[in-house]
Amino acid sequence: MTEYDYEELGLVAGLEIHQQLDTATKLFCQCPTELREPEEATRTFTRYLHPTRSELGELDAAAVEESKVDREFEYLAYDSTCLVEADDEPPHELDEEALETALEVAQLMDMAPVDQANVMRKIVVDGSNTTGFQRSTLVATEGEIETSEGAVGIEDLLLEEESAQRVEATDDGVRFSLDRLGIPLVEIGTSPDISTPEQALEAAERIGMLLRSTGKVKRGLGTIRQDVNVSIAEGARVEIKGVQSLDDIDDIVHNEVGRQVALVEIADELAEREAAVGEQQDVTDVFAETDSGVLRGALNDGGSVMAVLLSGFDGLVGREIAPDRRLGTEFSDHAKRHGAGGIFHTDELPAYGVTEAEVTSLREAVGAEPEDAVAIVADDTDVAESAIEAVAERAQTALEGVPEETRGANDDGTTRYLRPLPGAARMYPETDVPPVEPDPSEVPTPELLTEKVERYQAEYDLDAGLAEQVAYGKHMPLFEDVVANGIDPTLAASTLESTLTELRRDDVPIESLTDDHLSDVLEMVETGDLPNEGVPDLLTALADDPALTADAAAEAAGLGGVDDDAVREAVAEVVERNEAQVEDEGMQAFSALMGECMGALRGKADGDLVSQLLREEIQNRT
Numbered sequence: 001m002t003e004y005d006y007e008e009l010g011l012v013a014g015l016e017i018h019q020q021l022d023t024a025t026k027l028f029c030q031c032p033t034e035l036r037e038p039e040e041a042t043r044t045f046t047r048y049l050h051p052t053r054s055e056l057g058e059l060d061a062a063a064v065e066e067s068k069v070d071r072e073f074e075y076l077a078y079d080s081t082c083l084v085e086a087d088d089e090p091p092h093e094l095d096e097e098a099l100e101t102a103l104e105v106a107q108l109m110d111m112a113p114v115d116q117a118n119v120m121r122k123i124v125v126d127g128s129n130t131t132g133f134q135r136s137t138l139v140a141t142e143g144e145i146e147t148s149e150g151a152v153g154i155e156d157l158l159l160e161e162e163s164a165q166r167v168e169a170t171d172d173g174v175r176f177s178l179d180r181l182g183i184p185l186v187e188i189g190t191s192p193d194i195s196t197p198e199q200a201l202e203a204a205e206r207i208g209m210l211l212r213s214t215g216k217v218k219r220g221l222g223t224i225r226q227d228v229n230v231s232i233a234e235g236a237r238v239e240i241k242g243v244q245s246l247d248d249i250d251d252i253v254h255n256e257v258g259r260q261v262a263l264v265e266i267a268d269e270l271a272e273r274e275a276a277v278g279e280q281q282d283v284t285d286v287f288a289e290t291d292s293g294v295l296r297g298a299l300n301d302g303g304s305v306m307a308v309l310l311s312g313f314d315g316l317v318g319r320e321i322a323p324d325r326r327l328g329t330e331f332s333d334h335a336k337r338h339g340a341g342g343i344f345h346t347d348e349l350p351a352y353g354v355t356e357a358e359v360t361s362l363r364e365a366v367g368a369e370p371e372d373a374v375a376i377v378a379d380d381t382d383v384a385e386s387a388i389e390a391v392a393e394r395a396q397t398a399l400e401g402v403p404e405e406t407r408g409a410n411d412d413g414t415t416r417y418l419r420p421l422p423g424a425a426r427m428y429p430e431t432d433v434p435p436v437e438p439d440p441s442e443v444p445t446p447e448l449l450t451e452k453v454e455r456y457q458a459e460y461d462l463d464a465g466l467a468e469q470v471a472y473g474k475h476m477p478l479f480e481d482v483v484a485n486g487i488d489p490t491l492a493a494s495t496l497e498s499t500l501t502e503l504r505r506d507d508v509p510i511e512s513l514t515d516d517h518l519s520d521v522l523e524m525v526e527t528g529d530l531p532n533e534g535v536p537d538l539l540t541a542l543a544d545d546p547a548l549t550a551d552a553a554a555e556a557a558g559l560g561g562v563d564d565d566a567v568r569e570a571v572a573e574v575v576e577r578n579e580a581q582v583e584d585e586g587m588q589a590f591s592a593l594m595g596e597c598m599g600a601l602r603g604k605a606d607g608d609l610v611s612q613l614l615r616e617e618i619q620n621r622t
Contacts, residue, residue, distance in 0.1 A: 027135070080179075208246060262322070
C-alpha cells in the first residue's frame with residue numbers, strides 16, 4: 001500500500017453516520033419497522049419521478065442528472081403498508097419515541113438541541129422514496145467527540161426517514177420494497193476535522209459505540225451506513241456514500257487520497273500536452289465487419305458505435321488511479337449511468353475482439369494523432385449518443401483535476417461515480433408535518449458501553465472478554481432485563497453470547513428466536529426446570545419451530561429436568577455397565593464415563609451434579 005504524507009497533502013475528511021433506530025413504528029406513520037421478504041408482498045404499484053424546483057425556483061444538479069435516466073420504479077407493498085408509505089396520504093406527526101432516542105444520542109455527544117424542529121423535504125429522484133423526496137429534521141448541533149488524534153466536532157444531528165430497499169433492476173427500471181421505507185434513522189455529521197484515515201476509523205467507531213449505548217438502535221447488515229467526505233489541498237470534496245463495514249473506512253479514505261493524487265498528476269500532464277476533448281462522432285462504419293462480440297451484438301440490434309477524440313490523452317486513459325481502477329474506469333462509470341455497458345478505449349485496444357486494423361481505421365476516422373486516445377461506446381443509438389457525451393464531459397473535467405462528486409463505496413475499498421454533489425436547492429420545507437419543540441429535560445443520559453463493560457466485571461464478576469461481548473452485542477438490552485429479573489448473570493451472558501454463537505456456527509436458525517424465547521429458557525434454568533446442559537437443545541428446538549413456547553418445546557424434546565435420585569440411578573447404571581474398566585482404571589475412567597452419563601441423561605441433569613455423583617460412585621467401587 002502506498003504511503004502518503006497526509007498533512008503535506010492537506011487531507012481533510014468528515015463523516016456522515018446513518019443509523020436506523022429500533023422503534024416500534026415508523027417516523028411518520030404507525031406501520032411496524034420489521035423487514036419482510038419480497039415474496040410476502042401482496043401488491044405492487046409503479047411511479048415515475050421528476051425533479052421539482054426549490055422555493056427559489058432552482059433545480060438541484062444531482063436530481064437533474066438522475067432524471068435524465070428514464071426509469072420506471074416498481075414498489076412491493078405488504079399487508080402492513082399504509083397510505084402514507086404509498087404517498088396516497090399526508091404524513092402523520094413525528095414519532096415521539098424516535099425523537100427521544102435522537103435526543104439521547106445528542107446528549108452523548110454534548111450537542112445542543114434546537115428550540116424548534118422543523119421537517120424538511122430533501123429531493124431524491126432515484127426511486128428510493130415514493131414521494132420523490134426524503135423527510136428530514138434537524139434535532140441538535142455543535143457537539144464533539146474525542147479521538148487519540150484530537151477532538152472531532154459534531155456539526156449536526158438529523159432525524160430522517162429511511163429509504164425504500166432496492167430489490168433488483170428490472171427491464172424498465174428498478175424494483176423497491178416498502179418494508180424499510182420510513183424507518184426512523186439519525187444522521188450524524190462531523191466537522192471536517194479528520195486528518196488521517198486512522199482518525200476517520202476511530203471517530204466512526206466512537207460514534208458507533210455512542211449510538212449502541214442507547215440500546216435503541218437496530219443491529220445487523222444495512223442498519224448503519226457511513227458516508228465519508230474526503231478532499232486534499234489540490235483536489236476537491238468528494239462524498240463517498242454507503243460504506244457498509246466500519247472496518248473499510250480507513251481503506252476508503254486512503255484510496256480516495258490516492259485517486260485524487262493520481263487525478264491531479266494526470267491533469268498536470270494533460271496541461272503540459274495541451275490536451276483537449278474533441279467532438280463526438282459516429283464510427284459505426286469502421287466496425288461494420290467486426291468480430292468483437294460486444295460491438296457485433298450492438299450492431300446486430302440496430303445500434304451504433306459512437307466515439308470521442310481525446311487529444312493528448314494517449315497512455316493516460318489506461319493509467320491506474322486506484323487499485324484495479326483506471327481513468328478509463330471513471331469514463332466507463334459515466335457511460336453506465338446512461339444505460340451503456342461500458343466503454344472501450346485505445347489504451348487497451350486491440351482487445352475484446354477488436355483488431356489492430358480496426359484500431360488504425362478508428363484513429364483515421366476521428367483524426368487521432370499518436371499522442372491522442374479515442375473512447376468508443378457501442379449500444380442502442382440513443383444510449384450510445386448520451387453515453388459518449390457523458391464520457392466527453394468527464395474527460396473535460398480530467399483536464400481540470402478532481403471533480404466534486406458523489407461516489408459509491410465498493411467492497412474492495414475503492415469507489416465508483418454516482419452523481420454530482422447535491423446543493424442547497426434540494427431542500428425545502430415540509431408543509432404537512434407541524435414543527436415540534438424538543439424537550440431534553442426528561443431524556444435520560446444512557447450509560448456508555450465502555451462503562452457497561454467495567455460495571456459487568458465489577459458487579460457481575462464477568463471476565464473482561466465476556467463482559468465486552470455482552471455490552472457490545474445485540475442482546476445487551478435483554479441481558480440487562482433478565483438479570484434485573486433474577487437470572488444469574490454468568491448464565492445469561494454465556495447463553496446470549498457463547499451458546500448462540502455456537503448454534504449459529506452449526507447452522508441453527510437462531511434469527512427465529514425471540515427475546516421471549518430466550519428469557520423463558522433462562523427462567524427455566526433458574527427455576528431448576530431445565531439443566532444448563534439442556535439449553536442448546538431447547539434453543540435449537542425453538543429455533544426450528546418458533547411457534548412453540550419454551551415449556552412446550554422442552555416437553556416435546558424430553559428436556560425437562562430429573563430429580564437427584566433419578567440422576568444417581570442413571571449414573572449407577574453406567575458404572576455398573578463399565579465395572580471392569582472402573583476396577584482397572586479407577587478414577588482415571590471418569591472422563592470416559594462422564595460422557596456416557598451425560599448421554600444417558602440426554603441433557604436432563606446439571607453437569608456439576610452428574611460429575612459429583614459419578615465421582616462418588618467410582619470411589620465406592622475402588
